[in-house]
Amino acid sequence: MPELPEVETIMRLIAPEAEGQKIEKIELHLQRLLLGLKPAPFMERIKGQTIVHVKRRAKYIVFELNQDCFIIHLGMTGQLTFSHKSSPENPKFVKTVTGLQKPLGVHPVDKHTHLIVHLKGGKRILFRDPRTFGKIIFIPGLNWAMHPRLIHTGPEPLTLDIPFFLLNTKPWKSLRPIKALIMDQNFVAGVGNIYADEALFRSLIHPQTLVKNIRPAERQALLEAAQVVLQKGIDNNGTSFSDYRKPDGSLGSNYEKLMVYGRGGQPCRLCKTILKKIVVAQRGTVFCPKCQGLGPKLKSNLKASLKKAAKKML
């Protein structure tokens, strides 16, 4: 599922292509994905406006036009790709290890392509989403930050002043499992299932630990770990474990670097213990029972050696 690093990667690659471009035409093929305005007036109002800025906020991609804006959420399987007329979407399909046919480049327009933004010279932005959990939200004017979807969203984790943020201790008194808090978009923005598991592993915290039992030093460690795994995700252009693609259709390379997500039943990269998969906060959760052991506190020297090894490896 596209989380902060995936959405950031998409934004960074779409922005230089789209900014300054006039929208010549909009095709909307699945109307229920559009919120904020009926399809006909939406297309009428957007047409002719210029894309001034493309930004990211939480897991949303923000298209600021000269009058209005719209934001796109990729849901679970959303893909935002960019197609030049001169190099149309690549129709070549290759067989993956599981035997599935996947396109090599930009996915051709098909029944899952729900929105096409036509720019000058035949350039197009394609929004494709097989599971249709994504959303296109029209917002009149440019004050998208005050939209109900975003107004309560927590701070951006990568530009977060952690010590200052930690002064607010209210969220830390919760009885929820820590994984639920770190994935809560109103607490901190952009962390989803993949990077939550990775951040918890990196800070050696068991995902089911009750928030109120997380000590201050661990709170800080968790947020720092989140920053590291998110930044690494961006550096590797995102995690392609199923549907995520870069705007040119290519894969991100972060999947093979993950420590726990998607690795249930496999040995921990640090201690070789078999990673466990459980359900926490209604989400599949992978963790290392030893490195993130709850029960009797790990001996401090073991913890120190794990941390040392983690530092070296991660």
Added chain:
DNA sequence: AATTCGCCCTGTCGGC
């Protein structure tokens, strides 16, 4: 008030 649950949806996969 805080937290959990049910729902939306469809491609993929495991079991029989």
Added chain:
DNA sequence: TGCCGACAGGGCGAAT
């Protein structure tokens, strides 16, 4: 081989 149920899960609104 083929069918079918289970599963994946972000975020919202309902229920507890």
